Amino acid sequence: MKxxxxxxxxxxxxSCIFLFLxxxxxxxMYKDGRSFVYYGDAFVQHFPSQIFISKYLNDIVKxxxxxxxxxxxxxxxVLSTYHYYGLTDPLSAxxxxxxxxxxxxxxxxxxxxxxxSGITFIFMCAYFTxxxxxxxxxxxxxxxxxxxxxxxxxxxxxxxxxxxxxxPFMVIAVHKLVYKNKILLFVIxxxxxxxxxxxxxxxxxVTTFFYALICTIDIFLKKGLLNGIRIFGRGMFSYLLSFLxxxxxxxxxxxxxxxxxxxxxxxxxxxxxxxxxxxxxxxxYAFFRAPDSNNFALVGISIVVLVTLIDMFINKGxxxxxxxxxxxxxxxxxxxxxxxxxxxxxxxxxxxxxVTLLLSYIFVIRFxxxxxxxxxxxxxxxxxxxxxxxVYSSRTYLRYANNQDLMKIQSKIAFSNDILPIVVAFxxxxxxxxxxxxxxxxxxxxxLMIISFSVNMFIYAKQSSYSRAFVKNDVLHERLVKYExxxxxxxxxSEFFRVDNxxxxxxxxxxxxxxxxxxxxxxxxxxxxSLFNLEYKNTASIPITVVRGFDSRAILNSIAxxxxxxxxxxxxxxxxxxxGGLYENIYxxxxxxxxxxxxxxxxIKMLDVLKKQNILLEACIIDDADNKKSSLTDIKELEDNxxxxxxxxxxxxxxxxxxxxRDDKNTKQIIQNKNIIxxxxxxxxxxxxxxxxxxxxxxxxxxxxxxxxxPHIFVTHNGEERYYDFISKHSNWYAGENQKLINIGYIDSGxxxxxxxxxxxxxxxxxxxxxxxxxxxxxxxxxxxxxGNHLENVSMNKNGFIGQIENNxxxxxxxxxxxxxxxxAFVDGNETDIFRANTGFMAIxxxxxVHKIExxxxxxLQGIGFISTILGIxxxxxxxxxxxxxxxxxxxxxxxxxxx
Numbered sequence: 051m052k053x054x055x056x057x058x059x060x061x062x063x064x065s066c067i068f069l070f071l072x073x074x075x076x077x078x079m080y081k082d083g084r085s086f087v088y089y090g091d092a093f094v095q096h097f098p099s100q101i102f103i104s105k106y107l108n109d110i111v112k113x114x115x116x117x118x119x120x121x122x123x124x125x126x127x128v129l130s131t132y133h134y135y136g137l138t139d140p141l142s143a144x145x146x147x148x149x150x151x152x153x154x155x156x157x158x159x160x161x162x163x164x165x166x167s168g169i170t171f172i173f174m175c176a177y178f179t180x181x182x183x184x185x186x187x188x189x190x191x192x193x194x195x196x197x198x199x200x201x202x203x204x205x206x207x208x209x210x211x212x213x214x215x216x217x218p219f220m221v222i223a224v225h226k227l228v229y230k231n232k233i234l235l236f237v238i239x240x241x242x243x244x245x246x247x248x249x250x251x252x253x254x255x256v257t258t259f260f261y262a263l264i265c266t267i268d269i270f271l272k273k274g275l276l277n278g279i280r281i282f283g284r285g286m287f288s289y290l291l292s293f294l295x296x297x298x299x300x301x302x303x304x305x306x307x308x309x310x311x312x313x314x315x316x317x318x319x320x321x322x323x324x325x326x327x328x329x330x331x332x333x334x335y336a337f338f339r340a341p342d343s344n345n346f347a348l349v350g351i352s353i354v355v356l357v358t359l360i361d362m363f364i365n366k367g368x369x370x371x372x373x374x375x376x377x378x379x380x381x382x383x384x385x386x387x388x389x390x391x392x393x394x395x396x397x398x399x400x401x402x403x404x405v406t407l408l409l410s411y412i413f414v415i416r417f418x419x420x421x422x423x424x425x426x427x428x429x430x431x432x433x434x435x436x437x438x439x440x441v442y443s444s445r446t447y448l449r450y451a452n453n454q455d456l457m458k459i460q461s462k463i464a465f466s467n468d469i470l471p472i473v474v475a476f477x478x479x480x481x482x483x484x485x486x487x488x489x490x491x492x493x494x495x496x497x498l499m500i501i502s503f504s505v506n507m508f509i510y511a512k513q514s515s516y517s518r519a520f521v522k523n524d525v526l527h528e529r530l531v532k533y534e535x536x537x538x539x540x541x542x543x544s545e546f547f548r549v550d551n552x553x554x555x556x557x558x559x560x561x562x563x564x565x566x567x568x569x570x571x572x573x574x575x576x577x578x579x580s581l582f583n584l585e586y587k588n589t590a591s592i593p594i595t596v597v598r599g600f601d602s603r604a605i606l607n608s609i610a611x612x613x614x615x616x617x618x619x620x621x622x623x624x625x626x627x628x629x630g631g632l633y634e635n636i637y638x639x640x641x642x643x644x645x646x647x648x649x650x651x652x653x654i655k656m657l658d659v660l661k662k663q664n665i666l667l668e669a670c671i672i673d674d675a676d677n678k679k680s681s682l683t684d685i686k687e688l689e690d691n692x693x694x695x696x697x698x699x700x701x702x703x704x705x706x707x708x709x710x711x712r713d714d715k716n717t718k719q720i721i722q723n724k725n726i727i728x729x730x731x732x733x734x735x736x737x738x739x740x741x742x743x744x745x746x747x748x749x750x751x752x753x754x755x756x757x758x759x760x761p762h763i764f765v766t767h768n769g770e771e772r773y774y775d776f777i778s779k780h781s782n783w784y785a786g787e788n789q790k791l792i793n794i795g796y797i798d799s800g801x802x803x804x805x806x807x808x809x810x811x812x813x814x815x816x817x818x819x820x821x822x823x824x825x826x827x828x829x830x831x832x833x834x835x836x837x838g839n840h841l842e843n844v845s846m847n848k849n850g851f852i853g854q855i856e857n858n859x860x861x862x863x864x865x866x867x868x869x870x871x872x873x874x875a876f877v878d879g880n881e882t883d884i885f886r887a888n889t890g891f892m893a894i895x896x897x898x899x900v901h902k903i904e905x906x907x908x909x910x911l912q913g914i915g916f917i918s919t920i921l922g923i924x925x926x927x928x929x930x931x932x933x934x935x936x937x938x939x940x941x942x943x944x945x946x947x948x949x950x
Contacts, residue, residue, distance in 0.1 A: 056183040057176055063188040064168055067500065071507045072161055078350040078511035084520045086157040088206045088343070090164070093521050094571050096208060099135035100159070101152050102561035104136070104145035111146070116848035117872075118907045121560045122546070123570025123579060123597060124610060126911060129299070130306035134573050138299050139246045141166075153526055160208045163663045167214035168195040171407070174218035175414050178225075184733040185492075186701065189499055190414035196503060197406040198341040198350025201510060203644025205343060205520075213250045214403045216243050220258045221407075228281050233288045237295065237926060242290070244296035248303050253401050254488055255289070256391055260505040264373060291926055296680045296916025310577040311787045312584075312594060330383060335445055338471045340506040341521040347399045351441075351567065352506070353471045354499055355409045357478060358416035360434045364427060365419065371412065376431040378408055420482065421491050432479045437927055438473040438640035446472070452695065463512045466505070474502045527903050529556065533563045536632050540565035546641040546844045548866075552590060552599040552620070568610055571596045576868035580785065582890030587659050593783035601793045603828070604637070604746065608833060609666050609888065610866045611641040623746060623796040623826060637833045642903070644854055644861040644896070646669035649688040651889070659791060660701055660748065660824055668692065668831035670862045670893050673886040681895060683882055684860035703747070703821040705804075708736040721816065728813045733807040733812075737821060745825040747797045749804065751790035752818035754778065759812035766805040767794045797823075816817040841903060850906040858898055865905065876904040 079086065087097045102119070107130065109116075119128050129137065136142045144159055168191035174186040194214070200651040204211040216239060223236035240258075243251040262285055265782075270278030293300060327331070334648060336345070338353035360366055364377075381387045381403065408541075423431055441675040442784050446468050475499055485491040514520055533540070540549055541564050548566045551559065558568035570579075583591035590601035600606035601624040607615075615625050615633040625633035647669035654662055654671065669688040672678065711733050718736060721727060741747070751763065754776045757763055762775045777787050794804060804821070808814070839861065841853035850873075855863065862885070869886050875894045876882065877902055887893035896903070 052471040058552060059920060060172055060176075060183055060185065060188045061169065062184060064172060064191045064625060066170060066502070067188065067192050068165055068195065071192070071503055072164075074504060074507040074789045076157070076161075077512045078508065079515065079520065082515040083522050083524065084515050085153050085268045085523050086160055086205065087153070087360070087521045087526060088519060089434075089521055091207060092206050092208070094557060095573075096135060097152070097526075098158060098561045098574070099132055099874045100145070100156055103132055103137050103142055104152070104155070106132075106141065107145050108148070110469060111510055114848070117912075118849055118911050119561075119849075120486070120546075120846055120867075121564060121628060122558065122572075123567055123575050123868075124568060125573075126570065126576055127306065127870070127907075129302055129909060130310070130574055131570075131572050133299065133303050134209075134247065134249060136247075139209060139212065140242070141212070152530075153523065154512045155842050156208075160205065160211070163206065163208060163211035163215065164195050164200045167200065167211060167218075168192065170215050170218040171195075171410065174222055175411065177222050177335030178411075179415065180861050184414070184418060185415050185496070186417035188419075189496060191504060192499075193352055193355060193413055194406055194410040196507065197403075197410075198268070198345070199402045199406050200349040201341040201904040202343050202348065202350070203346045203402070206346070209247055210250070210400060210403075212243075212246055213254060213400075214407075216246075216250075217257065217403060217407055218253055221261060221319060222256055222261045224258050224265060224285075227285060227288060228262060228269060231284070233284065233291070233929075234286045237287075237291050240292035241296040241870075241922075242825060245299045248300060248307070252935045253391060254774045256403070259405055260377065261374070263609050264370060264377075268370060279667050281771070287929075291922055291929075292920025294918050297915045299915065299924060300914075301918055302911045306574060308831075309910075310580075312573055312577050321389060323386050324383050325385060333382070335442065338442075340467050340509040340513075343510065343514040344517050347402075349402060349405055349409075350504055351406055351409055352499060353475050354495070354502070355413045356438065356475070357420050357431055357435055357482065358413045359409065360431050361416045361423065361427075362412055364430050364434075367417070371415075372876075374408065375412070380406060381405075391610070392446050408651075417492075417495075421488055421495070423482070428482060432483055435475060435479055439472055443472050444507065461516065463509055463516070463592065467509050467513070469506055470502065471510070474498065511948050521621065529559070530562070533559070535630070536616070537563065537633070539628070546611070546846060548610050548611050548641075549614045549616060549639065550599045550602075551616040552602070553617055554598055555615075557596070557598055568599050568612060569597050570609075571598070576870060576890075578870070578886070578890035579868040581892075582868075582888070584612070584786060585889045586663055587787075587789050589774060589790060589792045592777055593781075594785040594787065596781075603663070604796075605663050605666055605791050607635065608637055608639045609864070610644075611639055613638045620772070620793075620795050624829075637830065639833060639837050640840040641844055642863055644839045644855075645685075645836070645893070646859060646861050647686045647688050648672050648682060648862055650674075659699075659789070660822055664824070666888060667829070670864055670885075672862075672893070673889075678883075678885065681885075685895065686860060688902070701822040701824055701831075703739050703741060703823045705737040705821055707816060708738065710734040710838045711737060724817045725815060726813055727816050729808050729811065731809065731811045733808050735808065735819075737804040737806070737819075738801070739821055740804070741797055741799045742822055743823060743825045744798055745796065745823045747794040747804075748822040748824065749790075749792040749794055749806075750822055751792075752788075752820075754787055757812060757814045760808055760810045762809070762883065764807035764809070765792060765794070766807065768802070770809070796826075825829065847910070850904065852902065852904045854900070854902055855896065856900045857896060860895065860949070862887070862893045863903065864888070865891060865894070867905075870907070870910070872908050872910045874906045874908065876906070 052481040087093055117128055119126055119131065141159070141163065144155070144162065147155065150158065171191045171194045175190060176183060200211055200214060219235070223239050227236045228234040240251070240255065243254050243507040254819050264740050265638050266281050268279050269281055277413060313462045334346070337349050338356065339348065339350060341350035342348050351526070362371065383393060385496060386400060392398040393403070420431060478495065481491055481494045481498065481531065485494055535871055546566065548562065548568055550568045557569035559573035575597070579597070580594050583597060584594050586606065588601055602620045604623040607622055613635050615622060615635070616631060618631045621633055624637040625635050630633050647673055649665060649669045651673045663689070672682070707721040709721055710718050711730055752834065755778065757776070762773060764773055774790070774792060776790065777784055839855070839857050841863065844851060864887055868890050869892050871917070873884055874881060875884050875898060877894065882894050885893045
């Protein structure tokens with residue numbers, strides 16, 4: 051009974067310290083008016099996805115599952131989009147709590163995960179210390195949970211903390227599998243990790259594979275090759291079982307990742323095997339500093355672990371742990387291994403919880419040895435620690451000595467962060483050297499750790515607040531309240547329409563407020579939507595999987611049935627102001643409009659993108675139409691005469707070019723040379739034009755690297771400056787982008803100018819910069835023709851929609867939902883073919899008459915995933931029964947042999 055009481059005591063101590071340290075962070079952040087919603091991905095992705103998942107889970111309780119979300123990115127699969135953000139995470143059950151505000155719930159979810167990671171660490175230590183429980187386990191858990199990983203990437207991406215929860219269980223599971231021939235825990239934990247988050251499970255599986263390999267080699271050296279091979283086979287079987295059991299989630303999610311992948315995951319940047327010398331020095335210099343919300347690469351663990359690490363290496367034993375430590379050091383130093391352990395994506399630091407777990411565990415198992423050290427060993431520990439901290443102190447001194455202004459510009463908090471490791475290290479050395487009583491020495495070190503933890507959390511919270519890493523509560527409140535005055539308009543269910551909201555921070559806010567939108571800014575989106583944006587060179591979609599609308603392009607907005615625009619900036623053509631920042635499209639095309647003509651994509655794929663864009667209002671562009679002509683009878687093809695007329699229209703707009711430099715007091719200088727032009731920092735390129743017609747003005751830049759050494763530019767027109775990114779071919783997010791086509795907006799005829807501010811010194815090729823003007827002479831006529839016949843009484847349901855239509859001629863019914871193999875279409879109850887239309891969407895042929903139209907969505911491979919789960923469970927049951935029968939037979943044979 052005593053071991054259980056000791057374990058409970060450890061958990062209580064850990065819980066008390068956790069509550070105390072968390073309170074420091076929460077109090078400071080609350081006092082400074084900060085939430086725990088991190089700017090960047092958390093603000094744009096995790097916060098709105100949390101609200102969607104919360105609503106989704108509560109809706110499941112009431113109404114059952116649904117598979118498709120019409121609110122985001124013109125319509126996306128729910129599991130594919132939100133699995134990464136915790137849809138299938140068991141801890142998301144917390145969303146069923148209804149009495150907490152979204153901001154509070156977000157905070158509770160983060161700290162609950164951090165707390166549970168400490169609990170699983172305690173269980174891991176309890177398992178490996180064989181019930182010799184020490185209070186050092188509680189402090190090891192605090193080291194693990196209040197490291198930089200939990201408080202930096204864990205705050206940016208809250209579900210990353212799940213890896214910290216699962217890894218200790220995975221380590222136990224591997225040990226049981228290898229040394230005790232028990233696979234139950236491994237199968238349960240790995241299947242849970244797959245169900246929770248496929249991406250994190252890859253990181254965990256790579257980590258545990260290497261740990262299992264080390265253990266298997268250990269068995270091989272002790273018991274021979276045959277045993278090593280048997281254990282390896284057992285491990286592979288366990289992996290397979292886990293994948294099969296999790297198949298109901300894993301199979302459709304993996305299929306979605308593969309089929310929707312469009313980014314250049316295999317970056318062309320060659321990663322070095324070992325980090326550069328300066329990077330290594332800077333990395334280890336910051337190793338023991340307080341966690342930093344702005345530095346994902348920081349380990350940020352207490353310097354107390356240093357003495358236990360030194361103790362392990364100067365003493366015999368712990369060979370396996372020393373080998374693991376060596377490989378972990380190699381992992382830290384090698385960008386190539388970063389990519390491997392980071393889920394095969396790119397060089398990142400999403401695996402740092404491995405380092406923290408290892409150091410925290412070393413602290414636990416070597417703490418008693420440090421406390422009990424005497425004579426030579428004690429001197430060795432203190433001398434080595436003093437040597438390392440002297441190097442750190444010298445570098446810190448040189449930083450300030452070589453930069454006299456550093457102390458003036460650096461806050462007292464940042465200075466404290468530099469000095470704290472030195473103070474703690476010297477205090478630690480003093481305790482080890484001069485305290486003779488073991489209990490007093492242990493208690494003093496624990497007290498020192500609590501004090502240093504407290505100071506670290508104070509520094510972390512203050513720096514987070516000063517650096518504005520987290521969104522202020524009033525900003526969140528303002529965003530949440532902002533839509534209340536538009537709620538009745540945007541969520542009107544009398545018809546199905548879309549809303550364009552180009553504000554980057556609000557791209558996913560349709561998930562919060564329930565309106566149907568164009569933008570989407572999640573990690574996975576339907577590939578066909580991405581291909582559409584790539585085809586039409588949508589500048590508002592960069593990277594290509596982050597869609598911030600259609601760059602106010604009237605034609606693209608119209609075919610997507612966009613009725614409202616939520617911004618006071620860059621208002622698209624044809625929109626009138628309703629109130630505040632809300633505009634209504636007077637040329638709105640209803641959802642499910644019809645085409646009376648079609649054209650094969652093969653016939654127009656070589657056309658200029660702007661001429662291709664104009665065709666969208668003339669005819670439905672059908673992929674592989676030549677092989678589908680038998681299905682398209684009674685539908686007219688776009689006549690050749692259209693292409694002849696189109697080829698005669700010149701969209702190019704002449705302009706004069708000037709350059710203005712800050713060095714010349716921004717005096718304009720005309721540029722005669724149309725080739726390579728060198729520019730200084732903050733030079734401005736001025737394009738003066740004289741438009742003869744009204745229309746949409748486009749700035750065309752022929753490639754993503756025209757402005758050398760400039761990853762972005764600033765474009766000003768009519769006093770409004772806008773920021774535009776370029777995406778390099780070497781970027782991890784590159785998906786084949788070439789031209790940059792920027793919609794400047796709708797302009798009147800006459801003279802005007804466009805300014806391009808170039809932030810960095812470099813050069814550009816002026817011959818690759820041009821202006822295009824697209825007239826809207828036939829725009830209104832085309833819109834009226836297309837909306838003359840459209841789907842009516844549209845009703846969205848759980849997994850599709852229904853509507854009615856009456857038409858006099860055979861037509862193509864266009865559906866502006868991204869094409870997906872999961873869709874099936876029915877006309878009057880009979881299934882019909884779905885064409886891939888307008889590059890990324892859907893269309894069906896309808897004959898003359900009154901028809902009931904129904905689209906049903908079934909997630910691809912969901913059925914196979916269900917079968918996989920059933921098969922996995924059956925295999926596991928058969929394996930378990932076989933093991934029990936085999937065990938009984940072994941006992942029986944042993945008894946019989948004893949009789950003989």
